[in-house]
Amino acid sequence: xxxxxxxxxxxxxxxxxxxxxxxxxxxxxxxxxxxxxxxxxxxxxxxxxxxxxxxxxxxxxxxxxxxxxxxxxxxxxxxxxxxxxxxxxxxxxxxxxxxxxxxxxxxxxxxxxxxxxxxxxxxxxxxxxxxxxxxxxxxxxxxxxxxxxxxxxxxxxxxxxxxxxxxxxxxxxxxxxxxxxxxxxxxxxxxxxxxxxxxxxxxxxxxxxxxxxxxxxxxxxxxxxxxxxxxxxxxxxxxxxxxxxxxxxxxxxxxxxxxxxxxxxxxxxxxxxxxxxxxxxxxxxxxxxxxxxxxxxxxxxxxxxxxxxxxxxxxxxxxxxxxxxxxxxxxxxxxxxxxxxxxxxxxxxxxxxxxxxxxxxxxxxxxxxxxxxxxxxxxxxxxxxxxxxxxxxxxxxxxxxxxx
Ligand code: ASP
Numbered sequence: 001x002x003x004x005x006x007x008x009x010x011x012x013x014x015x016x017x018x019x020x021x022x023x024x025x026x027x028x029x030x031x032x033x034x035x036x037x038x039x040x041x042x043x044x045x046x047x048x049x050x051x052x053x054x055x056x057x058x059x060x061x062x063x064x065x066x067x068x069x070x071x072x073x074x075x076x077x078x079x080x081x082x083x084x085x086x087x088x089x090x091x092x093x094x095x096x097x098x099x100x101x102x103x104x105x106x107x108x109x110x111x112x113x114x115x116x117x118x119x120x121x122x123x124x125x126x127x128x129x130x131x132x133x134x135x136x137x138x139x140x141x142x143x144x145x146x147x148x149x150x151x152x153x154x155x156x157x158x159x160x161x162x163x164x165x166x167x168x169x170x171x172x173x174x175x176x177x178x179x180x181x182x183x184x185x186x187x188x189x190x191x192x193x194x195x196x197x198x199x200x201x202x203x204x205x206x207x208x209x210x211x212x213x214x215x216x217x218x219x220x221x222x223x224x225x226x227x228x229x230x231x232x233x234x235x236x237x238x239x240x241x242x243x244x245x246x247x248x249x250x251x252x253x254x255x256x257x258x259x260x261x262x263x264x265x266x267x268x269x270x271x272x273x274x275x276x277x278x279x280x281x282x283x284x285x286x287x288x289x290x291x292x293x294x295x296x297x298x299x300x301x302x303x304x305x306x307x308x309x310x311x312x313x314x315x316x317x318x319x320x321x322x323x324x325x326x327x328x329x330x331x332x333x334x335x336x337x338x339x340x341x342x343x344x345x346x347x348x349x350x351x352x353x354x355x356x357x358x359x360x361x362x363x364x365x366x367x368x369x370x371x372x373x374x375x376x377x378x379x380x381x382x383x384x385x386x387x388x389x390x391x392x393x394x395x396x397x398x399x400x401x402x403x404x
Contacts, residue, residue: 010190010191011190011191011194011252011255011256012255013191014191014192014194014195014198015194015195015198015255015259017195018194018195018196018197018198018199018202019198019199019202021199022036022198022199022200022201022202022203023202023203025199025203026202026203026204033199033200033203033204034200034203034204036195036196036197036199036200036203037196037197037200038196039192039193039195039196039197040193040194040196040197040200040259040260041196042189042193043186043189043190043192043193043260044193044260044262044265046186047183047186047260047262047265047266047268048262048264048265050179050182050183050268051144051264051265051267052138052139052140052143052144052147053175053179054176054179054180054183054267054268054289055144055147055148055151055267055289056147056151056154056175057172057175057176057178057179058176058179058180058271058285058288058289059148059151059152059155059285059286059289059290060151060154060155060158060172060176061155061169061172061173061175061176061285062155062281062282062285062286063151063152063154063155063156063158063159063286064154064155064158064159064165064168064169064172065159065169065173065282066155066159066282069156069159072159072286074395075283075286075287075391075395076286078391078394078395079286079287079290079291079295079387079391082387082390082391083291083294083295083335083387084331086231086235086295086297086383086386086387087295087296087297087300087330087331087334087335088300088327088331089227089231089297090227090231090297090298090300090301090304090334090379090383091300091301091303091304091326091327091330091331091334092304092327093223093226093227093301093304094223094300094301094302094303094304094305094306094308094330095304095305095308095323095326095327096223097219097220097222097223097301097305098219098304098305098307098308098309098312099308100219101215101216101218101219101222102215102312103213103215103216103218103219103305103308103309103312104216104308104309104310104311104312104313104314105312126332126336126350129145129146129336130145130146130149131146131149132146132147132149132150138150144264144289144292144293144338144339145293145294145338148289148290148293155172158172176285179268180268180271180272182268183268183269183271183272184272186268187252187269190256190269193259193260194255194256194259197259197260198259201370201371201374205368205370205371213368216305216306216309216365216368216372217368217371217372219305220301220302220305220372220375220376221375223301223305224298224301224302224375224376224378224379225375227297227298227301227379228378228379228382231297231386232246232382232383232386233246233247235386235387235389235390236386236389236390238390238393239386239389239390239392239393240393240398240399241277241278241389241392241393241399245277246277246385246386246389249273249276249277249385250273250277250382250385252269252272252273253266253269253270253272253273253381253382253385254378254381254382255378256269257270257377257378257380257381257382258374258375258377258378259374260341260377261341261342261370261373261374261377262339262340262341262377263292263293263296263339263377263380263381263384264292264293264339264340265339265340266292266377266381267288267289267292267381270288270292270381270384270385271284271285271288273385274288274385274388277385277389277399278392278399278400278401279385279388279389279392279399279400280392280396280400283388283391283392283395283396284385284388287384287387287388287391288384288385288388291383291384291387291388292339292380292381292384293338293339294335295335295380295383295384295387296334296335296337296339296344296376296380296383297334297379297380297383298375298376298377298378298379298380298383299333299334299337299343299344299347299376299380300330300331300333300334301330301376301379302344302372302376303329303330303333303334303344303347303348303351304326304327304330304351306348306351306361306365306372307326307329307330307348307351307352307355307357307361308326309361309365310352310357310358310361310364310365311355311357313361313364314357314358314361316357318355322355322356325354325355326351326354326355329350329351329354329355330351332350333347333348333350333351333354334347336350339380341370341373341377342369342370342373344373344376345362345365345366345369345373348361348362348365349362
């Protein structure tokens with residue numbers, strides 16, 4: 001059995017133990033269960049710290065070494081087409097799930113006193129979210145999208161230099177290898193982090209779910225898993241990768257995303273999975289960092305479903321035109337969502353205000369958002385590898401032998 005599969009098994013075992021211990025501690029009450037969260041926070045802090053250099057080195061190297069700029073252009077165009085296509089499917093599934101499960105009907109929750117809704121992002125904010133104010137902004141995890149835009153330009157500069165840019169190209173290549181190595185070391189700690197986070201979630205949020213959000217949670221999990229198994233299964237099958245290989249290798253990033261609730265933090269683990277699937281490095285070095293920040297099918301599904309949940313909660317019926325608008329808003333909202341825990345909830349304000357729904361809904365969803373965040377983040381990262389597989393098929397026609 002490969003080391004990777006063993007590590008993924010340890011993660012599953014850690015999660016099962018956490019469910020039991022977290023449930024018991026939550027039942028007993030007290031601080032202990034909240035403190036377990038620290039075990040996961042350590043893991044996420046290390047991951048978040050290495051994200052900006054990892055994005056810079058991997059995308060920078062990938063772009064800098066594409067001497068044929070037309071090829072870079074075609075990779076980006078295909079990625080965008082796949083991204084939009086799959087996110088529209090996901091947002092539509094979100095609408096269907098809301099109509100089938102009707103999670104908001106009959107709950108009638110009160111808005112917490114003193115709650116002020118976040119200011120919804122405008123279209124201008126969304127456009128500007130691609131461009132940093134200054135260099136220092138590029139170094140934060142929340143600035144990942146801006147760092148990608150900067151790195152694409154930087155890599156282009158190196159590529160255009162030709163031979164004169166060769167030393168920088170080698171530097172970028174070595175840098176990307178160093179950071180991927182660091183991540184593989186960090187994965188030995190992953191089961192402990194997963195244990196800490198899962199126990200905390202179950203212990204702290206367990207009672208909340210029981211109160212009636214259960215339908216919303218079930219609706220999201222059912223349709224998110226449908227998207228994962230059927231849509232991604234179909235994509236990798238068309239790509240010729242073989243669904244079994246995809247699901248086997250995707251398990252580890254799926255679980256890491258599920259517990260860290262950050263696509264960007266899971267990026268390094270997702271890259272290793274891509275390598276094991278045989279997706280060429282020059283493809284996933286570009287598609288995965290971009291995908292981690294903008295390709296969020298799980299978030300699109302969640303935002304569409306949550307908007308319907310809010311509408312039902314307040315007894316508002318959305319007509320067909322509003323539902324179409326909702327799908328479009330969820331597509332854009334998911335693209336603009338920051339790949340950090342809870343990022344999708346912030347952009348939900350944009351979705352709700354676009355469709356004309358009360359922003360108070362955000363405060364209501366907040367209580368269970370970490371549970372919703374877990375599955376949507378896992379779907380977000382899994383979609384990036386399914387899309388990369390499709391791109392590999394289109395550009396290469398076949399997959400590589402796994403090198404790790
Ligand atoms: N946590 C999600 C992610 O990192 C974003 C979201 O909150 O929807 O992919």
